[in-house]
Amino acid sequence: MATHQSYLSDGTTLRSWLMTLDHKRIAILYMVSLTFFFFVGGAAAVLFRLELITPQGDLVSSDTYNRLFSIHGIIMVWFFLIPAVPNVLGNFLVPLMIGARDLAFPRLNLASWYLFMAGGLFTLYVVIAGGVDTGWTFYTPYSSTYANSHVILAATGVFITGFSSILTGLNFIVTIHTMRCPGLKWFRLPLFIWSMYSTSLIMVLATPILAVTLALVAVERLLGVGIFDPGIGGDPLLFQHLFWFYSHPAVYIMILPGMGVISEIIPCFSRKPIFGYEFIAMASLAIAILGFLVWGHHMFVSGQSLYAGLFFSLLSMLVAVPSAVKVFNWTATLYKGSISLTTPMLYALGFIGLFTMGGLTGICLATLAFDVHVHDTYFIIAHFHYIMVGGMVMAYLGGMHFWWPKITGRMYSEWLGRINALIVFAGFNMTFFPQFILGYLGNPRRYHTYPGEFQVFHIMSTLGASILGIGYLLPLFYLLWSLKYGKRACDNPWDATGLEWATTSPPPAHNFRETPVIREPAYQYETPHSDSKNKPNPKTRLT
Amino acid sequence: MNRTSSIVAMQFDDSEQQHSAALLGMWIFLATEVLFFGGLFVAYTVYRYEYSDAFAEGSEHLAIWSGAVMTGLLLMGSLLIALSENVFERDHMHRVFWNLISTAVLGILFLSFEFYEYHDLIKHQLFPGAAFHWPEKQSTPLSGRSVEIYFVLFFCMTGLHALHMIIGISLVSGLAFYLRYSKNPRRLKNPLTVIGLYWHFVDIIWIFLFPLFYLI
Numbered sequence A: 001m002a003t004h005q006s007y008l009s010d011g012t013t014l015r016s017w018l019m020t021l022d023h024k025r026i027a028i029l030y031m032v033s034l035t036f037f038f039f040v041g042g043a044a045a046v047l048f049r050l051e052l053i054t055p056q057g058d059l060v061s062s063d064t065y066n067r068l069f070s071i072h073g074i075i076m077v078w079f080f081l082i083p084a085v086p087n088v089l090g091n092f093l094v095p096l097m098i099g100a101r102d103l104a105f106p107r108l109n110l111a112s113w114y115l116f117m118a119g120g121l122f123t124l125y126v127v128i129a130g131g132v133d134t135g136w137t138f139y140t141p142y143s144s145t146y147a148n149s150h151v152i153l154a155a156t157g158v159f160i161t162g163f164s165s166i167l168t169g170l171n172f173i174v175t176i177h178t179m180r181c182p183g184l185k186w187f188r189l190p191l192f193i194w195s196m197y198s199t200s201l202i203m204v205l206a207t208p209i210l211a212v213t214l215a216l217v218a219v220e221r222l223l224g225v226g227i228f229d230p231g232i233g234g235d236p237l238l239f240q241h242l243f244w245f246y247s248h249p250a251v252y253i254m255i256l257p258g259m260g261v262i263s264e265i266i267p268c269f270s271r272k273p274i275f276g277y278e279f280i281a282m283a284s285l286a287i288a289i290l291g292f293l294v295w296g297h298h299m300f301v302s303g304q305s306l307y308a309g310l311f312f313s314l315l316s317m318l319v320a321v322p323s324a325v326k327v328f329n330w331t332a333t334l335y336k337g338s339i340s341l342t343t344p345m346l347y348a349l350g351f352i353g354l355f356t357m358g359g360l361t362g363i364c365l366a367t368l369a370f371d372v373h374v375h376d377t378y379f380i381i382a383h384f385h386y387i388m389v390g391g392m393v394m395a396y397l398g399g400m401h402f403w404w405p406k407i408t409g410r411m412y413s414e415w416l417g418r419i420n421a422l423i424v425f426a427g428f429n430m431t432f433f434p435q436f437i438l439g440y441l442g443n444p445r446r447y448h449t450y451p452g453e454f455q456v457f458h459i460m461s462t463l464g465a466s467i468l469g470i471g472y473l474l475p476l477f478y479l480l481w482s483l484k485y486g487k488r489a490c491d492n493p494w495d496a497t498g499l500e501w502a503t504t505s506p507p508p509a510h511n512f513r514e515t516p517v518i519r520e521p522a523y524q525y526e527t528p529h530s531d532s533k534n535k536p537n538p539k540t541r542l543t
Numbered sequence B: 001m002n003r004t005s006s007i008v009a010m011q012f013d014d015s016e017q018q019h020s021a022a023l024l025g026m027w028i029f030l031a032t033e034v035l036f037f038g039g040l041f042v043a044y045t046v047y048r049y050e051y052s053d054a055f056a057e058g059s060e061h062l063a064i065w066s067g068a069v070m071t072g073l074l075l076m077g078s079l080l081i082a083l084s085e086n087v088f089e090r091d092h093m094h095r096v097f098w099n100l101i102s103t104a105v106l107g108i109l110f111l112s113f114e115f116y117e118y119h120d121l122i123k124h125q126l127f128p129g130a131a132f133h134w135p136e137k138q139s140t141p142l143s144g145r146s147v148e149i150y151f152v153l154f155f156c157m158t159g160l161h162a163l164h165m166i167i168g169i170s171l172v173s174g175l176a177f178y179l180r181y182s183k184n185p186r187r188l189k190n191p192l193t194v195i196g197l198y199w200h201f202v203d204i205i206w207i208f209l210f211p212l213f214y215l216i
């Protein structure tokens, strides 16, 4: 141990971090910056949740309120959720899991972090300069004819960050195609890799559409011409089509990576091979492909034809099939497993429940008649927060706890970790469950005042949000604390089978002392009923 | 360290792996580009359908002969790049250099024609925005606004294409000089293939733009 150099001790100057080409260090750069953005976005949420305690607008004006939820959405979507698992955990794990020394294009990888930061600086400038009030969707005419805030700057920030995600996706696809170690056939890959691969496809194919769309909005505003403005010849629906053609696939960028994390955690803490490996792998691809065909479900009431609506309704329900396949497979993996309720496992179990809620309400929304009733109400907010926060943020936290020993070489306090997972789960449900009811009863989203009879639900929601806030702050402290005072982690603290556990914790700069060779499928966990003497050991997968 | 290993980057096992990674990377990048232009092509389709008369009217103001010459220039450039890969294999580095330089020159000529076209349109107040002026004719009930959309799309799409051309020209000429002064030009095989692909792609985009804007 003593003689071995980990990637963390390989240079300690600021320069050695900012100019690093090591995928593991770039992952850490992302981790730090994303955490920062997460709390900026969270601060906006604190403010508008406070405003919503009372039915009148007493804390902020309606204009400020618009700016708060817009910046919240923009930061959380593009500066936290989309990059969270791919750029932090993916960057760290993709080469490790496939037995490679780095990603295919390390310079591009670093460049994509700089692009991300450049986009982030624009966005932070927007926050300081007074905000943007279009909502995260930049809908025209809010963003064109009636824009009175920093739309172009905010759009530029998102535009630049988009390229960062394109480059990351490109890097992952090439790496997974060309750099798997000997014996690592496609169907021996960890499911996390499959989900990264599918996510990358979406990043590469959907994000450019967002980029042109935002560029067109900028052109419209700079030249004063009518691309999307019907008053001067434009077509406002075109904006929505283009935006959702990107953004619906993008919502899958915000869940597929989380599914990958869960597929790693569940078999490890059930001590069983994952159930239906091929089905989960193919479901990821199916989601990525079908996700491109359903954008119209955001436009049921925007004036698209009824037939288009029917078609999109049907296709949207189809997307739920591969998602459900995954849920059933995870549950089947749990069945008769020897389950240990560690911190990552608690998050994973929470994910399964909350994601299912989000997915099922998605199917409700895909039903035309029901959607007409709840469109643009709190029901929508609850639907996507169940998936994006209940699902993805839980998965991110679960993954962070799962791989923290590998990333840092330290153990956190398991006891605090478990309590925190419960806090997050409770706080989350208390925040967002009432919003289903609010939406169903007809409370529209995006207003800072509301009829008095809704107050009790809003108070519950704000209370829940405070609990959730604690649940997000606490890990910040105990994880940082563990860096100095945590127990040293051994190479494989969870007895997991992935290749990343076969190297040291933290790994050396080039990941493996010698190139691994794979001889068997992933997830070869022994069930306790079978020969229990044999502890799973990732090294048995190697020669 | 032997010579072969020094041209392979640390993360790759051998130069073959590196080559396939570079190639795949470029193809994926081009897929991104297709989608990037794709958004604009969708916008074109929508407005062409809505304002087909205005589009026909607007295209009257472009010089078809110049567009045709430009197409020819690009196609020649592509041919030269394709040939240069061939001579590269046979180690005629000198000819590779001149092929690349000629390609870049053809590209610059292309841009000159294009900018002349822009200049002409701006002079006739056909650049969209405040200065746009469309004489409303009694005979055709066209609104100037719809013709303006044609020109918005024209400038956006050809402008974006021109931006790609500028990048392409810099890459091609940069590669040419790099190759000329490199001690070991054979290691530039990957850049040559990859930049070649990029150039062909930019060409193909123009092959679509030309009929869509000039020939309607």
Ligand code: HEM
Pocket: A137, A251, A252, A254, A255, A297, A298, A316, A317, A319, A320, A323, A358, A359, A360, A361, A362, A363, A365, A366, A367, A371, A374, A375, A376, A380, A383, A384, A387, A388
């Ligand atoms: C299981 C399949 C899913 C179906 C059938 C579905 C269906 C829908 C529908 C029909 C809407 C539009 C409702 C309206 O505006 O009236 C919607 C909104 C939304 N969904 Fe889903 N959804 C699914 C999964 C997801 C996932 C996985 C995510 C994110 C990770 C997500 C995120 C969103 C977001 C962000 C919105 C609202 C966008 C906005 O207007 O601001 N959905 N969903």
Ligand SMILES: [Cu+2]
Pocket: A247, A248, A251, A294, A295, A297, A298
């Ligand atoms: Cu959607």
